[in-house]
Amino acid sequence: TFVFPEKGVRPIAVMIDNQGTKCLPQGGLDKAQVIYEVIVEGGLTRLMLIFWGNEASLIGPVRSARHYFLDYAMEHDAIYVHYGWSPRAIEDIRNLKINNIDGVGSGGSIFWDLTNDKNNWQDSYTSMEKIQSFSAKAGYRKSTDRDLVFAYNKEDIELVDGVKAENVFIKYSSSYNCSFTYDAATGLYKRFKEGQPQMERVTGKQLMAKNIIIQRVKNYNIAGDSEGRQDLDTVGSGSGMYITRGKAINIKWSKSKRNSATQYTDENGNEISLNPGQTWVQIVPLNAKITFE
Secondary structure, eight states, rough: OOOOOTTTTTOEEEEEESTTTTSSBBBBBBSSEEEEEEEEEGGGGEEEEEHHHHHHHHBBOOOOOOOHHHHHHHTTTTTESSSOHHHHHHHHHHTTTOOOOETTTTTGGEEEEEOOTTTTTOEEEHHHHHHHHHHHHHTSSSSOOOSSEEEEOSSSSOTOOEEESEEEEEEETTTTEEEEEEETTTTTEEEEEEEOOOOOOOOTOOOSEEEEEEEEEEEEOOTEEEEEEEEESSEEEEEEEEEEEEEEEEEEEEEESSSOOEEEEESSSOOOEEEESSSEEEEEOOOOOEEEO
């Protein structure tokens, strides 16, 4: 049964590796209520899981911070868990006073490696128990006065005027794509990474989503960054789609400042309300190729 995000409860946000096959299968993705998938350098993506109190014994592989993920973590007033950082991210974490747990810094004790390979940076894991324990010792607030970013229906509601979207294909770049296939029997979408079923480490089962939000956001290289790291125009407005139960509608998004909640509305300006279940927020480049049938 789906654990609804609870108003007043402060969530945990965790950065997760999605690069290549070495990071697979990832752990804990099935326990997050919301997953953000966002473009990073090299045309690849990184994930950020948002948890409201769900127990997860194995979360990872945890990877380093990128500054624009903070914009989505701050919407939820989440405690931000990462393993290292980009130059812009560490600056922002300090300046914005983000409650964070960093594997390279003081939070190293909450992580363990799944392999003995010193050169494998894609094997660092943590657990919800360790995150909560560290947060308590650090004196991080457990509660929040922020409103929930997403509204939920109590039970499934079909999209009115939705177009058929049973196979959803999202090409982030020439080097990466993901897709979802609707299973009418369960009312869920099976998740694929580059054509292969995306599995969860603990259960050995394929990841399943109830809701998919596609949000088109302008991205570009940070000037002078030797690694080709990205900047994203997270603040502003744009277009997207909301997909659930085999149907899709066009939506609009807007965000007034970095720490304010992104508003997702239908074309008539009404806030979208999610069906009970896991939501993937696919933050894609403006030129991403998206097809559905």
